[in-house]
Amino acid sequence: MTDVAPAPFRNEKALRRLKKRRAADARFRLYGLSAIAFALLALSVLVASIGFQAISAATYHKVGFDVVLDPAVIAPKGKDTPADISRNVDGFYALIRSNLQGTFPEAAEDRMATRQLGDLVTRLAVLPTAKWVSENPTQIGQAATIKVPLSDDLDLYLKGAVSKEFRLRLGDISAVTEAAPRQVRLTGDGAFKALQSLIAVQRQEVGDAVDARSILISAGSTTGRIMSLDADAAEVTLLTGSATDFSNVRPTARMIELPETERNVSDLQIAWTLALKDKGRVSRVPHTSLLTHTDSTYPELAGALAAIVGSLLTMMVTAFIAIPIGIFASVYLEEFAPRNRLTEIIEVNINNLAAVPSIVFGLLGAAVFLGFFGLPRSAPLVGGLVLALLTLPTIIIASRAALKSVPPSIRAAALAVGASKMQSVFHHVLPVAGPGIFTGAILGMARALGETAPLLLIGMVAFVADVPVGPTDEATALPVLIYSWSTNAERAWEPMTAAVIVILLMFLITMNGIVVLLRRRFERRW
Amino acid sequence: MVQQLGHLPMGWLMLALLAMLASGAFFVGRVQAARFSGPGSARVHSRPNYHGYYVAMWTFVPAMVVALGYGLFGDGLVRSMLSSELPANFQDMPRVELDVYLNSIARAAFHHGYSGADRVFSAITNRFLELQGLIKASTIVLALVCAATGFLLARRRVAPGFRARNRVEGGIEIFLFLCAAIAIATTIGIVASLLYESLRFFAEIPFWDFLFGTRWNAQTSAEFGALPLFFGTFMIALIAMLIAAPVGLFAAIYLSEYAGPKVRGWVKPILEILAGIPTVVYGFFALLVVAPAIRSVAIWINTTLISTGLASEPLLAAQPTSALAAGLVMGIMVIPFVSSLSDDVINAVPQTLRDAAYAMGATKSETVKHVVLPAALPGIIASLLLAVSRAIGETMIVVMAAGQRARISADPTADLTTITVQIVALLTGETEFDSPKTLSAFALGLVLFVVTLFFNLIALRVVQKYREKYD
């Protein structure tokens, strides 16, 4: 080993080695960057997928029905009190059904079609109308336009969520010949050429599966299903409307990728919906019922109102218990507690409780509040109690941090003017720590608002059709509603669930926004 | 008359009564003290208000204790009194049925919900109301007596030399202590309820059968071998940590060692958003996006393997819900738990150590790997332990995306079930207490509590030691 071996900066060996080390350095940095990229990507995929779904639930389709509110149907003798009318689902639904049957007489031909026609609108969808009429009895006997939500599957179809669909404009139809009732032959020079080539392309992709696909052809309110075709002519089975609509127009063809047997909406229902849309009776409106309706087994009728109120009630109970107790406990631990074994145990205990899985608190609630004290199941009172115990450690820890950040000089100043310890704490220290404590409390509440598991265990997962008014009523909460909706099988629940998630996140964002504002406003360095 | 008393709304009544008693007592105490503490009199220890508070305290607290006692035990007392009076054929009923019966009695009594023609039922309802009235009336009387005693005793002490403020402050301090002690009460409540119900469970099912049994079928047949649940929990937590540990750690390293203040200022809060998203939202994400994606990838792998002749039958289970889906999403959820605590401990490593390494010609990554990370290791381990505990106790993601089938399978695309999933499954829906099925949920809860407590205690210990070292 030689001392002070001159190792010039451009020594080749050293530089080679350095290059390797620098490469390792760059790799390491890259790992860090990709870790952050992964986390950000995961977050954005999550937000995007939920946001995408939620946007599709932000609007929905309603159908308008021009009906006469016939007293014989909606308020027959003996059942004509406002309470009766508001519950008369059958009567109001009968108005809608007869209107539909009048619009589409072909549905009367077989029972299957009649049922399918009825399925365009859910029976219970008329309840808001019934309620409105019962509150405005002068409307009885008058003509009125009732707007009710379209059944969820057709709503999804119109939003393009049922199946991929190829849509193309065909050539001019020159002749329409009716071979048999509802069997039509459409001819036009090269009118079907484009459709033919689409089928050919698709056949190359998926093979003969293309034959199972429905091809619908529509002009105006008329829609038929193409049974066979060549370049210049097609045999069409008319689903709804009249064949004359096809003459001398360029009809639209739709090839629906999912075969009829694999979807919840039939070709006939699609034809009717398209006809209603063509007649201007279908409108896409903001989905306000999501905020004004309570839970339902039909997605198009369901809303989150009961869950929102349930969450608010639960949060009220939690806030009333956890915030004061949390503040008092932290004041005791930070300002008064003697340094002894008991205090130490309490501190370790609080830190541990903060990391106990939330479901364990649910078990505690089920065993103690429901089992031992016999409090009612599914009640915001119990939910609030459990969540209060759950958030208490969080609030205590945050409040203690806030109290700790108050400089001792303030305490000394208060004591020096003759205030007692208690007075110095409550008159001087606590107000200074106030914003910090408040932010901790809000963060605790935000955590409680998103909790699901403990609420499941104390039975807040029940189907709740009425808006709860008190803390002992049966209720559910927003996160629980998200859980129960997401377990429903029907496709239409997915966007609905996403929409409720957005509502929940709105609440959370608001709460966190308040925290950020408070921190900006009151941030103080001593 | 007594039956009418049974309808008293005790909550509001007691609240009003307590408020009235307290404010009245305050007023009396204050007036009494004001007499001797005029502007000229200097030898008074406490200001009149404190004398008022003192008297109010001694009036309010005894009455409050009575009210709390009623709130906690009043209903149970009425029920046990009633059931002891019931005819013999009721005495023989199983407890669950009796509870249901008493519930309907209570509903009939208070909500006029059921007014059947059953004579026995209405007789019992009347007796129930009578007992309610009796208890409520005696509660009110007792509360008043206690308040009056406290009031009189306290009033006698109001005197110029009496240190009312110190007494009041002492009282407040006790109250503050009680608030802090609620944390302990919660822990005791958790441990007691889990132990109590678990012991009842183990009275029926042998402990070792539960711990090491390999067949779990609590819902349909009574098979309570929890090993598959432990396996599922472990497997999903493992997958989660395989994602969260490297990502969280490297993110923390990048943020604390490489990123400029601007990047840090943006990325750190965004990472914390991940921690603020409710777990049910993650569950929905797993169910909606991740599980189907994993399933289709698994199916693609299966078909490719078969078509290339590497396998003769599907290799992966490719279930609609899978351990991988749940673990992956849980890993994303846990990232911020690893990164933010690791970031804290890495930042707590003194700059002088970094300087020492740089001054010797170490590159940044060498400094991090050889100096910063070893120095921060205890804290990093603690953050990983806390994250593991979080993953084990996490419920909603696995409930929604892991599945219900209890089995031991190393295939990550198969559905597995976990401790928390089974607790939820056992305790939601129609549950009756006392059946081994329900009790097994508490036994699972006990295992969960003990395991997470173990991780938490070690982690918190390590963090504390670490803080002491560098603060």
Next chain:
Amino acid sequence: METTMTESRDVSAAGITMDETQGLTFPRIECKNIDVFYGDKQAIFDISLPIPDRSVTALIGPSGCGKSTFLRCLNRMNDTIESCKVTGEIIMDGENINDPDIDPVLLRSRVGMVFQKPNPFPKSIYDNIAYGPRIHGLAASREDLDAIVEKSLRRAGLWDEVKDRLTSPGNSLSGGQQQRLCIARAIAVRPEVILMDEPCSALDPVATARIEELIDELRKRYCIVIVTHSMQQAARVSQRTAFFHLGELVEMGETDQIFTNPRERRTEDYITGRFG
């Protein structure tokens, strides 16, 4: 190596004197017009300073005068501070080490540094010393490494105290021992220059005395630059002294001359304790 400083000549307007009779004529490091900025604030103003080999140069001055900042320019430790910008030339072996082309990692393997507070790595004594040779690939074998560790510890005068407990953690040593460990750690990389930033400020007088002895020993092999706030220490250990004030180099010269016969009024005021 004893240096006799007889003839001197002025090399700059700041009154820097250079010894011509010894090998010191060629400064180990030659700083030219160094400016240092923290963001918009200038911390060091146009400092030019030659640093001779195999001797101790002390930088003195009141706190905040920029002596530490200047020291950290010499191995580019200021690179680790984001807002810090250094301009000017620092010539070592004919290369401007302030050139972005020069990798600070290589530079620092030749210019070692010892800090104010002893900062051993949280590793064993052995690993503390072996760390530098390992990352720079100075040892071909385990025996080589052992030899380097022993030699470095011997030079730092620590070998006899720790040879039996090389595996115990570095921070189990006393403060003075820790600082000598840090010096040994710096030596192990075979530097040519050792920078010391107030190396004794956290030590008791006895430990300080040992370090000072060590410095005197080390100057036979290395070029040493030491920042100190203690004028007595500067007088004891250094051959040359530079006095900094408010980011400027006020005066530079042989230590004897600076302390007995300062040319500048400000130097005299500082040395006689009128400010500082």
